[in-house]
Amino acid sequence: MMTFIPPRLRKPGVYALAGLLFSAAWLVQGGRLWWVAIPALIGTVAGTVRLYLVGGTDTDEGDRIGSRADERQQLVSLRSRALACNLTAITSFIGLTAAIAVKGTWGWPFLVTLLITGYGYLFGLGSYGIAEEGTPDEADIGRQARPPVSS
Amino acid sequence: MRNRIREQRRQRGLSQAELAAALGVSRQTVISIESGRYLPSLPLAFTIARFFDLTVDKMFDPDDEEAGA
Numbered sequence: 001m002m003t004f005i006p007p008r009l010r011k012p013g014v015y016a017l018a019g020l021l022f023s024a025a026w027l028v029q030g031g032r033l034w035w036v037a038i039p040a041l042i043g044t045v046a047g048t049v050r051l052y053l054v055g056g057t058d059t060d061e062g063d064r065i066g067s068r069a070d071e072r073q074q075l076v077s078l079r080s081r082a083l084a085c086n087l088t089a090i091t092s093f094i095g096l097t098a099a100i101a102v103k104g105t106w107g108w109p110f111l112v113t114l115l116i117t118g119y120g121y122l123f124g125l126g127s128y129g130i131a132e133e134g135t136p137d138e139a140d141i142g143r144q145a146r147p148p149v150s151s
Numbered sequence: 152m153r154n155r156i157r158e159q160r161r162q163r164g165l166s167q168a169e170l171a172a173a174l175g176v177s178r179q180t181v182i183s184i185e186s187g188r189y190l191p192s193l194p195l196a197f198t199i200a201r202f203f204d205l206t207v208d209k210m211f212d213p214d215d216e217e218a219g220a
Binding site for chain 1: 179192
């Protein structure tokens, strides 16, 4: 679906959609805090315009936001996402451990986050080829892993 | 790993932006490769070498650690 959307509009579009959903959630809940939807909507419009403008600049950030990142920029983005995922997993583990230690009932979101992160990692290993080593040459069939200490 | 991209680019009177457009990468990536801060993938290394009519081992010198990588 994304291929039909011009590259420069993709990330601002996703941001706008997320912001609209977030604003709508405040409206739908209908409580005393319904007005939070208004600043959320203003922030969404401002953020969307900013992303669109930055996406047109000749910078690393502009190329990334404008969805025209080359291999180096994609690698940087990938490493950043991996770091974010590691931090999420570590934080979730700490939160879950703390909840268990104090017998808190608030630990389940940490558990869910940790499970999603873990399964996402395993799914990634399977999808991106670590389980597809290919067929070894005849001479390599039955070859054992190298021992940890060689004599 | 040292490379000869800046030297070759200047010999041909190309700007970093012109080389980037020819290689299909960003100007910032050309700057990073020239300074040795980024090692290009094998396909990009071949594209660069072919663009300058050189072989990959003439373009990139793995024995020279001067530029760092």
